[in-house]
Amino acid sequence: MVTMEDVARLAGVSKMTVSNVVNNRDGVGDLVRQRVLEAIRQSGYRVNVSARTLRSGRTGVIGLAVPDIELPYFGHLAAHVIEAAGRQGFHVAIEQTGAAAAGEADAIAHSRTLHFDGLILSAVELDRLDEHPAEAGYPLVMLGEQDFGGRFDHVAMPNEEGTKAATTHLADRGCRRIAIVTGRASDDVNMVTRRHYGYLAALAERGIGVDPALVFSLDDASMEAGREAACRLVDSGHEIDGVVAVTDTVALGVLRGLADRGLRVPEDVRLIGFDDIPESGFTVPSLSTVAPDHRWMAERAVELVAQRIRAPLRPTAQYVAPFELVIRESTR
Amino acid sequence: MVTMEDVARLAGVSKMTVSNVVNNRDGVGDLVRQRVLEAIRQSGYRVNVSARTLRSGRTGVIGLAVPDIELPYFGHLAAHVIEAAGRQGFHVAIEQTGAAAAGEADAIAHSRTLHFDGLILSAVELDRLDEHPAEAGYPLVMLGEQDFGGRFDHVAMPNEEGTKAATTHLADRGCRRIAIVTGRASDDVNMVTRRHYGYLAALAERGIGVDPALVFSLDDASMEAGREAACRLVDSGHEIDGVVAVTDTVALGVLRGLADRGLRVPEDVRLIGFDDIPESGFTVPSLSTVAPDHRWMAERAVELVAQRIRAPLRPTAQYVAPFELVIRESTR
């Protein structure tokens, strides 16, 4: 391995001068700088990140912990985070938490072990971070789902507002028997509950009564679960003319389930999702959805970790992502 | 930051003993070991990976370079690689190359700069790695697409065999006017060309003539490109009763494009893809496809880098992934 020592010898300077050139510090003469750069080129020298890290205490890597990179939504998000982090000079290491509280706590511990400078955590289950006091003071940004009451930097989805807008849209299209396919309501701060509130608020505003038979809870937000839910909803015999799906991924499954049962979208049932994953524009029929600005979210999240790395004691900040309703064929 | 020194002081031993406990080496008394473990727990000590790396010369991280983590296929693949690497004690850092040769060469250089122990490169464009001799001897495994004639460890897709099987399947269902929606044929070793060969071989075997009007080349393998291709193919007025899509992602677009033009699948046109991404089972109609064993591929790739890290001079190995034909509604 080529070290600064080697470069220094080659250029006839001390290794400190090489360090100064490598890090673009001033106080190095133009002539010497040229000699050093040439020596670097010739020798194929690369800085040893471990040594630099050991010395400076920073790795230049931020972690991104998501439930499952395979779910289109998180792949989508990861792409934006990687891009935004790159612009700020950070690399991104991805962890998968498996949508379990244990995995999420692990990811935090793990992130510290690997000495990531910070962590962006897309938490869906971890609702009591208080129980992990050892992690206090670590640059941690919550992204997307949960709400921790101002205790963390947080970039939130427009859960309630978005779902309310989606439900209202169905009502305005004439739907009166609107079902919601949602997740388990484990407590009152998580994404699922927020979206459910939005649904209820919209119904109330439009004077539509709530029928508990039209609320369908899923164990996980997968396509398969959505498909099954749709089938059972139809099989139950209750009349339905609209479905609000908790995510686009679930909506893809619902779309398929309705087809399994011979119902046409939007003629028999209108359907709307949440997330605007790329696939949604290409289904048959194409899927109406709530489209939060993912790029904006990723940028805010990276910005927040970067800020917290620089200023660990800064007060926490909370953002809610902007969104728009994208109307496609499934609610025409 | 808590160091071994601190733990040693707390446990009343030397830091060397702490090191031995942490690394599970024997030669430490049971009593002392307990004391040390307790001290570690109390102090919240975590090993400093940078220091260890600096000393050992290894980072425990392997890079995974893919064109775009946002494409379902690569997200899918990444999930498997992360899992397989975890089992071998490696972490994975993901790089996006943007499907450009420059990005792919960069990924290699970058990987070395960050001192990853090795790199799994899912190359789609880089066809002349010879031009990068500086990278010789670096543990590099090619995954998926290209073929480098035995110069690298390589886990290949069953490009030719799979596409041939897909095309044959369409023929056996009675199709005689089979189109292929493929990528640019830039040279004779890449994925696109291999798949095209498979298509031609199947037609020849079934005695079906090749009509150049039925070969449609895409600039990129996106859903949007697939949709446009389907529309133009239909608008061209040539009769078509089957379509082989170069990837499932493209097939999703083709499915949508056919719907745009009012053609029914499979009644008017049968359609088959390649990859078996999760979405394929949930489209309407569901998509028949060539399903390579992604888990198997990820495991082989990780195994190969791990081996090469241990034995840099071992002769290269080539694998072709097994596959099966998954028949769904789009070719019924």
Next chain:
DNA sequence: TTGTATGCGTTATCAC
């Protein structure tokens, strides 16, 4: 079984 000395490649500090 445990402790001591030394060095990995880099950067901060301070002297020249």
Next chain:
DNA sequence: GTGATAACGCATACAA
């Protein structure tokens, strides 16, 4: 402007 020296936290080699 440039260079010498001392850390950063850990693990190897060897001494006790």
